[in-house]
Amino acid sequence: MRKYIIRKIFSFIICILAVTLFSFSLLHLIPGDPVRYILGEFATEEQYQKLKHQLGLDKPIHVQFINWLTNIILRGDFGKSLVKNVPVSQLIGERIVYTLQLTGTAWLIAFALGIPLGIAAALYKQTAVDYTVMGLAAFLMSMPYFWLGLVLMLIFGVTLKILPISGIGDWRNLILPSLTLGLPQVAVIARLMRANMLDVLDKDYIMTAKAKGLPNSLVVFKHALRNALIPIVTYMFLQIPWLFGGAVVTETIFAWPGMGRLLVISILQRDYPTVQALVFLIGTLTVIANFAADLVYALIDPRVRVMGEGA
Amino acid sequence: MNYETLLKIEDLYVNFRTDEGIAKVIDGISLSIRYGEVLALMGETGCGKSTVAKSILRLLPKNAEVRGKILFKGTNLLDLPESELRKIRGKEIGMIFQEPLTALNPVFTIGNQMSEVFKIHKLRVKRTIQDEVIELLKNVRIPDPRRRYYSYPFELSGGMRQRVMIAMMLAGRPSLLIADEPTSALDVTIQAQILKLLMDLRNEYNMSILLITHDPGVVAEMADRVAIMYAGQIAEVGPVKDIFLNPQHPYTRGLLRALPLGHKDERELENIPGRVPNLINPPPGCRFHPRCPYAMEKCRKVKPKPVMVSNEHLVFCHLFGG
Amino acid sequence: MTEGERKAVGVSMWKLTWRRFRKNKLGMAGLVMICIIVTIAVLAPVIAPYSPIEQHLEDRLQPPSSKYLFGTDELGRDIFSRVLYGSRIALSVGVLVALISAAIGVTLGLVSGYYGGIVDEVIMRIVDIVWSFPSLILALAIVSILGPGLINAMIAIALTMWASYARIVRGETLSVKEEPYIEAARAIGESDIRILFSYILPNVMSSILVLITYNIPSAIIIASSLSFLGLGAQPPTPDWGLMLSTARTYLTIAPWYSIFPGIAIMFTVLAFNFIGDGLRDAIQPERVS
Numbered sequence: 001m002r003k004y005i006i007r008k009i010f011s012f013i014i015c016i017l018a019v020t021l022f023s024f025s026l027l028h029l030i031p032g033d034p035v036r037y038i039l040g041e042f043a044t045e046e047q048y049q050k051l052k053h054q055l056g057l058d059k060p061i062h063v064q065f066i067n068w069l070t071n072i073i074l075r076g077d078f079g080k081s082l083v084k085n086v087p088v089s090q091l092i093g094e095r096i097v098y099t100l101q102l103t104g105t106a107w108l109i110a111f112a113l114g115i116p117l118g119i120a121a122a123l124y125k126q127t128a129v130d131y132t133v134m135g136l137a138a139f140l141m142s143m144p145y146f147w148l149g150l151v152l153m154l155i156f157g158v159t160l161k162i163l164p165i166s167g168i169g170d171w172r173n174l175i176l177p178s179l180t181l182g183l184p185q186v187a188v189i190a191r192l193m194r195a196n197m198l199d200v201l202d203k204d205y206i207m208t209a210k211a212k213g214l215p216n217s218l219v220v221f222k223h224a225l226r227n228a229l230i231p232i233v234t235y236m237f238l239q240i241p242w243l244f245g246g247a248v249v250t251e252t253i254f255a256w257p258g259m260g261r262l263l264v265i266s267i268l269q270r271d272y273p274t275v276q277a278l279v280f281l282i283g284t285l286t287v288i289a290n291f292a293a294d295l296v297y298a299l300i301d302p303r304v305r306v307m308g309e310g311a
Numbered sequence: 312m313n314y315e316t317l318l319k320i321e322d323l324y325v326n327f328r329t330d331e332g333i334a335k336v337i338d339g340i341s342l343s344i345r346y347g348e349v350l351a352l353m354g355e356t357g358c359g360k361s362t363v364a365k366s367i368l369r370l371l372p373k374n375a376e377v378r379g380k381i382l383f384k385g386t387n388l389l390d391l392p393e394s395e396l397r398k399i400r401g402k403e404i405g406m407i408f409q410e411p412l413t414a415l416n417p418v419f420t421i422g423n424q425m426s427e428v429f430k431i432h433k434l435r436v437k438r439t440i441q442d443e444v445i446e447l448l449k450n451v452r453i454p455d456p457r458r459r460y461y462s463y464p465f466e467l468s469g470g471m472r473q474r475v476m477i478a479m480m481l482a483g484r485p486s487l488l489i490a491d492e493p494t495s496a497l498d499v500t501i502q503a504q505i506l507k508l509l510m511d512l513r514n515e516y517n518m519s520i521l522l523i524t525h526d527p528g529v530v531a532e533m534a535d536r537v538a539i540m541y542a543g544q545i546a547e548v549g550p551v552k553d554i555f556l557n558p559q560h561p562y563t564r565g566l567l568r569a570l571p572l573g574h575k576d577e578r579e580l581e582n583i584p585g586r587v588p589n590l591i592n593p594p595p596g597c598r599f600h601p602r603c604p605y606a607m608e609k610c611r612k613v614k615p616k617p618v619m620v621s622n623e624h625l626v627f628c629h630l631f632g633g
Numbered sequence: 634m635t636e637g638e639r640k641a642v643g644v645s646m647w648k649l650t651w652r653r654f655r656k657n658k659l660g661m662a663g664l665v666m667i668c669i670i671v672t673i674a675v676l677a678p679v680i681a682p683y684s685p686i687e688q689h690l691e692d693r694l695q696p697p698s699s700k701y702l703f704g705t706d707e708l709g710r711d712i713f714s715r716v717l718y719g720s721r722i723a724l725s726v727g728v729l730v731a732l733i734s735a736a737i738g739v740t741l742g743l744v745s746g747y748y749g750g751i752v753d754e755v756i757m758r759i760v761d762i763v764w765s766f767p768s769l770i771l772a773l774a775i776v777s778i779l780g781p782g783l784i785n786a787m788i789a790i791a792l793t794m795w796a797s798y799a800r801i802v803r804g805e806t807l808s809v810k811e812e813p814y815i816e817a818a819r820a821i822g823e824s825d826i827r828i829l830f831s832y833i834l835p836n837v838m839s840s841i842l843v844l845i846t847y848n849i850p851s852a853i854i855i856a857s858s859l860s861f862l863g864l865g866a867q868p869p870t871p872d873w874g875l876m877l878s879t880a881r882t883y884l885t886i887a888p889w890y891s892i893f894p895g896i897a898i899m900f901t902v903l904a905f906n907f908i909g910d911g912l913r914d915a916i917q918p919e920r921v922s
Contacts, residue, residue, distance in 0.1 A: 015762050022774070029778045037780075142902040144854045146861050146877060147895035154888050165884075204413040207370055212428050212479065213401035216393075226418050238765065245767025249858050253881060263770075264862050267777045279774045283766065290765050302418055302463050 019283030078277035099258030109182035118193020137187035149180035166255040196228035237293035241286035323379035332591040351534035405480030409492035411472035415464035422460035470501035542598040549624030653915035660911015666904035681714035685871040715871035727849035738798025746806025763796040786865035846909035850902040
């Protein structure tokens with residue numbers, strides 16, 4: 001177990017470093033002159049020098065990197081937005097709550113619906129229940145996020161007119177966006193759950209459990225489920241970065257004022273400090289989520305806890 | 312040994328619905344086990360012996376169709392509603408499987424899994440369930456049972472896991488223990504230990520054992536009577552000594568010929584030319600006829616009936632007038 | 634079948650796979666669907682009643698009619714023709730991106746698995762990060778460097794997809810590289826490159842093929858998403874994602890605008906997913922004895 005954790009911590013550190021390097025280099029990898037790219041052709045020499053200094057590009061690159069990193073770690077300072085002229089951290093801070101609301105709700109929907117549906121599909125394998133659930137899942141997984149959002153908007157917002165389709169407001173505004181973000185994940189989890197359950201139900205220890213005279217409920221919900229859920233629990237954490245990815249598009253469709261929408265706007269406006277900050281944050285979140293997944297896996301699978309390796 | 316019949320299988324037919332057709336795995340088998348006796352069911356891999364074992368407790372997969380009667384202490388197990396059958400499983404009849412590594416749930420402790428039997432069947436305990444479990448573990452000779460109560464299956468060796476399985480199934484003091492190839496996955500030295508343990512327990516608990524195996528050595532060491540199976544049919548059944556010293560059925564003779572007892576190498580079976588038949592389109596009549604050097608016209612058409620060759624020794628072969 | 638047997642049997646394994654694939658109903662349906670799409674893409678100039686960029690300003694935002702099968706958009710262009718032409722973009726994007734990322738990923742996977750050591754560690758760490766990073770965000774980051782545009786979007790997506798190939802190919806390389814015929818090849822002095830590409834690669838082909846079939850629809854979805862956000866295809870390209878982006882603005886007055894391009898995307902994605910499922914099952918049939 002200890003070796004396992006040490007290995008994972010090592011991985012963690014390397015990955016964080018990689019994310020940091022990558023986010024930092026976004027500005028510097030631009031082919032040609034980044035300052036020229038941002039300002040366009042008609043900039044004056046004065047504007048050019050001013051921006052160059054503001055971005056710190058007049059210093060040697062390793063100094064830039066160290067400055068950038070220390071600012072983030074010590075002061076949470078990502079620099080100033082080129083467009084709005086306020087600290088980037090302020091911009092992000094205003095929006096992060098909304099993104100968390102959205103992704104959090106979608107995450108809950110994904111599990112609350114996905115797990116029971118997957119179990120049902122497995123237990124009623126090859127019956128109407130199974131085909132319906134799996135059919136819907138295939139359908140949902142083939143739809144691009146943004147189209148699902150548009151369709152939901154059309155049905156509930158335009159035709160039935162019962163739900164709002166843009167902006168924030170009360171809880172009703174949260175419904176369509178979180179469904180858009182969450183339903184495709186319901187599909188993924190239902191499929192995964194079904195596959196795991198079927199796999200586990202085939203195992204010898206399930207036959208032993210039946211041979212002991214255990215009632216079906218115990219066989220399925222204690223013996224089978226406890227094993228089948230293990231990969232699902234790790235997926236819960238691995239899913240989080242993906243939800244942020246989907247949030248980018250969802251927030252754009254529904255005019256939801258979150259971080260995702262900020263990222264798109266910043267890229268369009270060439271506001272690099274903001275882009276770097278957002279990529280850094282999401283990258284770090286991804287690494288943390290993966291690390292958490294590994295930790296949790298170690299906790300719930302006794303094989304790893306005791307022996308240091310999974311099944 | 313009480314000569315009354317404990318378990319009687321009558322005209323058991325088992326079919327499996329598969330993608331390629333219906334596999335007729337068990338073709339009208341009848342067997343009986345008496346109180347306190349050890350009956351071995353021996354045959355090559357794929358002859359259906361495991362299927363027979365599983366059909367007793369109705370542990371076959373959903374695509375299985377079962378016909379016939381399995382009478383346990385007079386009650387037909389195949390007719391019982393599931394709720395009644397569950398009272399018998401793990402209590403009146405116990406079953407242990409071949410692969411102890413996969414037969415125990417990896418995420419629960421030994422203690423947890425064994426306690427279940429006590430809780431479900433509401434077995435009487437002297438003090439606590441934990442004490443009873445530890446007592447059982449002692450009985451199957453597991454060292455340091457108090458610590459093992461909290462262990463996970465993967466922390467134990469193959470032999471110890473099999474002992475745990477046995478202990479778990481003995482908790483209810485069953486009259487019949489079905490052992491499906493209990494030692495095939497174990498080391499030769501461990502095998503002997505487990506077999507001895509089973510014999511000792513048989514005497515101590517006064518129970519019958521249905522022993523499924525492909526190994527004549529195991530049969531010779533443990534069984535009172537043996538039934539030889541081939542491709543879903545019984546070829547021959549009788550006291551172990553009679554069958555081994557005086558095999559009558561051509562298949563049995565091929566199986567046991569030149570086989571020193573205790574040797575479990577299956578390569579001997581290649582002495583019999585031909586291959587195990589496809590069960591979706593099995594040979595009609597006696598299923599051994601394509602490989603039998605003495606096959607007659609009748610063998611291709613009619614399934615042989617049992618013929619008593621000597622005291623309790625039955626052969627299913629037309630050579631003897633079947 | 635073991636690896637050795639597979640190499641011995643060679644070509645006939647593909648015939649076997651094809652026979653098994655034929656039995657898979659969904660897989661065959663997918664194949665039919667792809668044929669339809671490819672036909673549409675190839676014959677678009679012939680089938681489409683209008684040019685995709687031809688504007689009919691007097692007929693803006695018209696609902697579907699006999700004159701305009703799917704209706705018109707905000708510049709009076711025929712949506713039906715645009716959807717038909719869009720298939721060309723979707724298919725080229727999907728296939729090109731999948732192939733390029735496969736080329737990158739497979740090479741890195743082979744190298745990583747075969748040489749092991751530091752090279753392997755480094756490549757695998759990078760693979761871990763890229764693989765777990767949400768593709769869309771990574772693609773966005775790369776687009777921020779390169780600038781918006783369809784070609785840049787394709788490069789960006791290819792750079793996010795190579796990791797899945799690398800991982801699988803590395804795994805299979807690890808298991809194959811100990812096989813006797815590889816040892817033999819080394820013994821007779823074959824160069825490393827030849828060993829990698831002529832000996833090891835063929836064994837890994839089936840997994841790669843399945844992955845490509847799944848990655849094409851993924852690429853199409855991410856590309857459409859980028860176009861939707863304004864960072865991929867630029868107007869007046871008849872890209873399905875771009876169409877949906879504009880459709881959003883006119884949702885209340887022109888609902889049909891949002892429906893048809895979306896159906897096109899879904900149809901294409903389903904088709905490839907069906908084939909992928911069928912192919913995967915045909916290559917590794919699940920047998921219940």
